[in-house]
Amino acid sequence: MSARTEPKIIQYFLIFIALAFFGLFIVLPLVCVFHNALAKGWGIYFKTLQDRDAIAAMKMTVVTALIAVPLNLIFGVVASWAIAKFDFKGKNFLLTLIDLPLSVSPVIAGLIFILLFGAQGLLGPWLIAHNIRIIFAMPAVILVTIFVTFPIVARELIPIMKSQGNEEEEAAMTLGASGWKTFWLVSVPNIRWGILYGIILCNARAMGEFGAVSVVSGHIRGLTNTLPLHVEILYNEYQSTAAFAAASILALLAIFTLIAKSIVEVAVRRGI
Amino acid sequence: MNKQSITSFLMPFIIGLAFITSAAAENKVTLLNVSYDPTRELYQAFNQSFAQNWLKLTGTVVEVNQSHGGSGKQARAVIDGLEADVVTLALAYDIDSIANLTNLIPKTWQKRLPNASAPYTSTIVFLVRKGNPRNIKDWDDLVKPGVSVIMPNPKTSGGARWNYLAAWGYALKKWNNDENKAKDFVAALYKNVPVLDSGARGSTTTFVERKIGDVLIAWENEAYLVANQTGKGEFEIVMPSLSILAEPSVTLVDGDADRHGTRKVAQAYLEYLYSAEGQEIAAKNYYRPRMESVMAKYASQFQKVELFTIDDVFNGWKAAQAKHFADKGIFDQIFQVK
Numbered sequence: 001m002s003a004r005t006e007p008k009i010i011q012y013f014l015i016f017i018a019l020a021f022f023g024l025f026i027v028l029p030l031v032c033v034f035h036n037a038l039a040k041g042w043g044i045y046f047k048t049l050q051d052r053d054a055i056a057a058m059k060m061t062v063v064t065a066l067i068a069v070p071l072n073l074i075f076g077v078v079a080s081w082a083i084a085k086f087d088f089k090g091k092n093f094l095l096t097l098i099d100l101p102l103s104v105s106p107v108i109a110g111l112i113f114i115l116l117f118g119a120q121g122l123l124g125p126w127l128i129a130h131n132i133r134i135i136f137a138m139p140a141v142i143l144v145t146i147f148v149t150f151p152i153v154a155r156e157l158i159p160i161m162k163s164q165g166n167e168e169e170e171a172a173m174t175l176g177a178s179g180w181k182t183f184w185l186v187s188v189p190n191i192r193w194g195i196l197y198g199i200i201l202c203n204a205r206a207m208g209e210f211g212a213v214s215v216v217s218g219h220i221r222g223l224t225n226t227l228p229l230h231v232e233i234l235y236n237e238y239q240s241t242a243a244f245a246a247a248s249i250l251a252l253l254a255i256f257t258l259i260a261k262s263i264v265e266v267a268v269r270r271g272i
Numbered sequence: 273m274n275k276q277s278i279t280s281f282l283m284p285f286i287i288g289l290a291f292i293t294s295a296a297a298e299n300k301v302t303l304l305n306v307s308y309d310p311t312r313e314l315y316q317a318f319n320q321s322f323a324q325n326w327l328k329l330t331g332t333v334v335e336v337n338q339s340h341g342g343s344g345k346q347a348r349a350v351i352d353g354l355e356a357d358v359v360t361l362a363l364a365y366d367i368d369s370i371a372n373l374t375n376l377i378p379k380t381w382q383k384r385l386p387n388a389s390a391p392y393t394s395t396i397v398f399l400v401r402k403g404n405p406r407n408i409k410d411w412d413d414l415v416k417p418g419v420s421v422i423m424p425n426p427k428t429s430g431g432a433r434w435n436y437l438a439a440w441g442y443a444l445k446k447w448n449n450d451e452n453k454a455k456d457f458v459a460a461l462y463k464n465v466p467v468l469d470s471g472a473r474g475s476t477t478t479f480v481e482r483k484i485g486d487v488l489i490a491w492e493n494e495a496y497l498v499a500n501q502t503g504k505g506e507f508e509i510v511m512p513s514l515s516i517l518a519e520p521s522v523t524l525v526d527g528d529a530d531r532h533g534t535r536k537v538a539q540a541y542l543e544y545l546y547s548a549e550g551q552e553i554a555a556k557n558y559y560r561p562r563m564e565s566v567m568a569k570y571a572s573q574f575q576k577v578e579l580f581t582i583d584d585v586f587n588g589w590k591a592a593q594a595k596h597f598a599d600k601g602i603f604d605q606i607f608q609v610k
Contacts, residue, residue: 119353119374128353131531136354218354219339220304233340236473237312238502240481 033251036244048242049249056222057230058249060141064226065206068145072202076153077195081187083154084161085169095158101150109147110215113140136218141226144212149205153198160194161187196264200257207253300333301537304528306356308343308430308520309471310494314557315360321553322544326537334537342471343430344369350376350525357529357538360522362430362472364388365589367521376527390519391545392559395579396431396438398510399479399488399495406486410512411442414487415460422485423465424475426597430520431472433597435489438516440596441585445514459606480507491518492574496558509575517579520559 004011038045048054079098083091101109115121117134127134134140168190172182188195210228217224225233227250234243307315319336326334339346339354343362350356351373361367364382367389371377382389400408406419414421424432439461440454447453467484469475472494479488480503487510488495499507522542529535544550551561555570567574586592596602 114352117353120351121353124353133355135352136349218349219341220337221339223337236477238481 030251033244033247036240037248039244040241044241045245045248048239048245051242053222053225054230054242054246057225057227057246060138060225061207061227063138064142064145065203067142068149068206069199069203071146072149072153073195073199075150076157076198076202077188077191080154080157080161081183084158085166085187098151098154101147102155106148106209106211107215110144110212113144113147113216135216136220137224140216141213141224144216145206145209148209148212149202152202152205153195156198156201157191157194160191164190193265196261200261203257204254208250300335301534303334303336303357303534303538303541304339304355305336305358305360305541306339306346306350306354307360308346308362309340309473310431310476310491310497311360311520312338312340312473313497314493314554314559317557318545318550318553321549322541325544325549326540332537336541340473342424342428344428345470350374355528355532356525357532357534358522358524358542360520362518362520363433363589364390364519364521365433365593366430367523368589370525374527376525377523378526381523382521384523385542386546387562388519389521389523390562391522391542391550392520392554392561394492394518394520394559395515395577396435396489396512396518397492397495397515398512399490399498400486400508400510402506402508404508404510408487408510411439411457411461411514414439414464414489415457417464419464419487420466420485421461421464421487421489422467422475422479423489424472425468425470426603428470429472429475431491431494431518432468432475433592434491434516434518436596436603437582437586437592438512438514439489441516441580442512442514444585445580455602455606458602462606492560493558496573500558511575511577514578514580516585517581519582 079094082088083095104112114135116123117127117140118124119128119135121135124135134143168186169182172186173179177185207226208228209226210232213226214229214232217226217229219225219229219233221233227246231243231246231250234240234246305315305319315336315338319338323334323336326332339349339356341349343366346354346359347361347366347369350359350370359367359370367377367381368379371379371381385391398408398414400406406413408414408419413419423435426432426436436458439458443454443457444451446457467475467478469478472491475488476490476494476498479485480498490498495507495509499509522545524535524538524542526535529538545554546562548563548566551563551566552569555561555566555573558573560574561567561570582589582592586595594601
């Protein structure tokens with residue numbers, strides 16, 4: 001952009017609006033979280049984070065993400081590969097189905113699993129008879145998290161794969177590579193940034209999900225609470241500092257994933 | 273993809289599995305107490321005391337896990353499979369619902385423990401801001417135009433149902449049992465409610481932390497907790513001329529406790545609520561104890577007030593629930609007219 005014809009005042013005005021918006025909606029709330037978390041000093045901050053229930057909630061959140069993200073990653077890569085690189089009947093229907101969790105409210109997502117696995121639900125009596133606990137326990141939290149994050153990786157990869165076209169895969173196949181080899185050596189390297197970005201988004205949503213998890217968790221302290229639920233509990237118990245301390249951990253997790261992303265980006269660019 | 277990258281790809285799963293198995297390997301008796309909203313502080317203290325007592329008596333370590341929420345919502349969760357060993361809810365009707373919809377609890381549950389299975393009682397009071405700027409003295413002051421009243425939703429909160437019935441009982445007494453007048457009065461009251469939270473604790477947070485409203489209609493214990501501890505010096509309690517005797521009920525969830533093999537310790541847990549120690553902990557958390565010696569000790573803490581019971585005025589919970597809170601009941605009619 002060389003020829004800027006707008007008057008200076010409009011340029012500054014637009015820049016001001018963008019920065020003000022950014023500050024008001026992103027920076028200020030973030031600062032507020034850390035300000036409140038540290039309101040009573042670093043000592044109290046670390047003490048509230050060492051609370052048994054807080055540690056259990058963090059563990060729960062991390063385990064949930066560690067299980068949900070890889071599963072959705074496998075599904076997302078495979079599904080987007082099939083959708084972007086091949087033509088088959090019912091492709092549009094499959095696309096719509098993948099998007100379903102995005103269009104369903106998280107509360108409904110939670111209720112679906114209660115209707116399915118709850119004691120009064122479809123599979124409930126069988127599960128109880130076999131002493132398998134799903135609802136109001138960790139499996140349900142993981143299941144709903146997988147459900148709500150289901151489309152994220154696939155949605156990220158499909159446009160990238162489509163824009164790249166099929167030429168490289170066709171070349172590989174012509175030269176005698178098997179489908180498996182083509183996938184690992186040609187398709188996957190081309191979409192590694194999409195994969196990374198998908199993982200980051202998926203992870204952020206998996207760790208931050210509140211609504212659906214709230215419906216199926218049963219809110220048992222130290223057992224089935226995730227970090228977002230723990231934040232709500234602390235806030236309701238008038239422990240604002242502890243609540244914001246826990247919230248700051250969630251914010252830190254988000255910041256760390258962004259930093260990790262930039263580090264990997266730089267490293268890969270140098271490697272090439 | 274070489275072997276190394278496959279291993280690194282599977283690493284998260286392996287770590288995840290290790291976490292889960294380590295959590296399952298803990299060895300001690302655990303109970304789950306599914307309770308309503310404002311009992312968080314009560315059961316925190318009570319669980320500790322019970323665990324010490326049980327360790328002394330039997331040598332076993334017992335850990336009591338807690339789940340809190342609106343009473344109706346919590347009952348629903350137990351019905352849907354939240355495996356509670358005991359439930360300690362805001363009112364008998366919610367436990368009746370569990371007994372009616374599942375076979376986890378016998379229908380005669382209320383006769384198994386003394387005092388109709390309610391080890392402590394409470395009532396409904398008003399909490400106002402310091403100096404009582406709106407000069408709120410009794411129920412009549414709440415329906416005045418411009419007064420903003422905070423209370424939770426009777427559909428999901430047990431405390432809110434007690435609030436509603438207390439107001440109704442007051443209006444019936446004032447207008448000599450004229451039901452239409454009572455309905456108008458309660459309708460006028462709900463017109464002054466700007467936010468209906470789903471549980472008692474949500475309403476308290478709205479009033480105390482978000483500073484919305486002139487008066488909070490709340491459990492006596494919740495009001496004292498705010499006035500004496502969390503919001504010390506900023507609030508005052510106003511005792512209305514007439515209120516309701518609220519009897520939060522407790523019971524063993526036989527089906528779940530038997531499956532967990534925890535019947536004995538769960539039963540002991542509930543009985544401990546009736547012991548001198550248990551009653552004292554209840555009183556310290558501003559619940560009115562049943563034991564007279566403990567009540568005498570803490571008498572200065574509880575203001576004298578005329579109380580009516582749900583059986584006197586409403587013919588028990590079943591009738592009150594069907595008439596007032598069921599779908600298309602009086603509460604629905606009142607709240608639609610808004």
